[in-house]
Amino acid sequence: MKNISFYLIMNKLYVMTLDKYIQYIKEQILNTQWFKKACKEKKIVIKYLSKDYFKSISYNIYFKYENTKYYFYKLLLLRFEYKEELENSNHLKLLNINIINETRFNVVKLLLSLQKNFLNTNHFLNMSIIKRADFINNYIKLYDKYLDTSILSKILNNTYFLFNNYIHKLDYLVPKERFIYSIYIKDIINTHINILKSDEQISKLIYKKYNIKLSRRVVCDIRNKYLITRVRKIDKFDSVLSDTNFFSNKKLLNKKNISLLPNNIKGVYELSSNKIEFYPFLQNKVLYIGSSKNIKKRLRAYTTQYAHTKEIQDFIKNGNDLYFRFIRILEYRESERKFINNFIYTHGKLPRLNTQRVL
Numbered sequence: 001m002k003n004i005s006f007y008l009i010m011n012k013l014y015v016m017t018l019d020k021y022i023q024y025i026k027e028q029i030l031n032t033q034w035f036k037k038a039c040k041e042k043k044i045v046i047k048y049l050s051k052d053y054f055k056s057i058s059y060n061i062y063f064k065y066e067n068t069k070y071y072f073y074k075l076l077l078l079r080f081e082y083k084e085e086l087e088n089s090n091h092l093k094l095l096n097i098n099i100i101n102e103t104r105f106n107v108v109k110l111l112l113s114l115q116k117n118f119l120n121t122n123h124f125l126n127m128s129i130i131k132r133a134d135f136i137n138n139y140i141k142l143y144d145k146y147l148d149t150s151i152l153s154k155i156l157n158n159t160y161f162l163f164n165n166y167i168h169k170l171d172y173l174v175p176k177e178r179f180i181y182s183i184y185i186k187d188i189i190n191t192h193i194n195i196l197k198s199d200e201q202i203s204k205l206i207y208k209k210y211n212i213k214l215s216r217r218v219v220c221d222i223r224n225k226y227l228i229t230r231v232r233k234i235d236k237f238d239s240v241l242s243d244t245n246f247f248s249n250k251k252l253l254n255k256k257n258i259s260l261l262p263n264n265i266k267g268v269y270e271l272s273s274n275k276i277e278f279y280p281f282l283q284n285k286v287l288y289i290g291s292s293k294n295i296k297k298r299l300r301a302y303t304t305q306y307a308h309t310k311e312i313q314d315f316i317k318n319g320n321d322l323y324f325r326f327i328r329i330l331e332y333r334e335s336e337r338k339f340i341n342n343f344i345y346t347h348g349k350l351p352r353l354n355t356q357r358v359l
Helices: 011-015 018-030 033-040 091-114 116-121 132-143 149-158 177-191 199-210 216-225 236-242 255-259 295-301 310-317 332-347
Strands: 044-048 063-066 069-073 078-082 160-163 166-169 267-278 283-292 323-328
Touching (some): 033 044, 078 091, 091 132, 132 149, 177 216, 199 216, 267 295, 267 332, 283 295, 283 332
Antiparallel strands (some): 063 069
């Protein structure tokens, strides 16, 4: 393997935002006379690291991940081929861009492959634990290229990607081990509600389910850091949340079933599908939680073009079936807030079709 001397790599390029980095490529290379002259004389050939890229400059601050593919702005995939040294050592500028583009691209490619299960489900329980030292060793074995902790950190901290309509820093895919352990702890607590008496018991269950040894003290430290209670206090409202008998029977959302409902029902309602949704902490079929002083009127609106949220409109237009159930509660707005907060606590985020929390 050829160990590339670090002085050839312009350290500042790794920490530039991608839009400034692209501006640098244009000003220092693409728009210069020496570059245009060298291309005309066929001393330089422009190639790309991947055929999957986008051309719109508005997306140059991040790369996109969708449908198992990832797309960079095309200038971030540039690879220059040159056969000889250029005047004023300009070939070193090309070499720096080649190294940076290729290193960033390969780091992203390897990282996405390691977190494939998480990216496909958006479920934190499917996120792999990645140690940076192990990642670097795998990178060197796979690509036979140079990478060290400093370069990796610069790439992770200065590269952003669009995933599930959110922009994340790349280090989102390399979380701290204790964060992942906190997810495991929360999973154990959520699946053993009100029967856990000690952190030692949690430790044993984590080892049994995940084959990971965590001491009682480590479990306690993680719970305290991430504000995870060992036993959830059940008040009068929480008992309603945990008892599905308080809800009406689940029915298909259509005009016939809605017409059978009484008028002027005040309460909270839930919309769900017949498919499992992957949330960060748990899986569920719930898609939306809402409230109304007239649930019948609100549900009827979902069967017309006047549905009050575009997300639900689009979901129904795509031919997907929705199911509803409701609970009668006079303080419906406050109860909706509690239901949504409980869902976020147990699942890690809002229901898929909810766009904001109730304050």
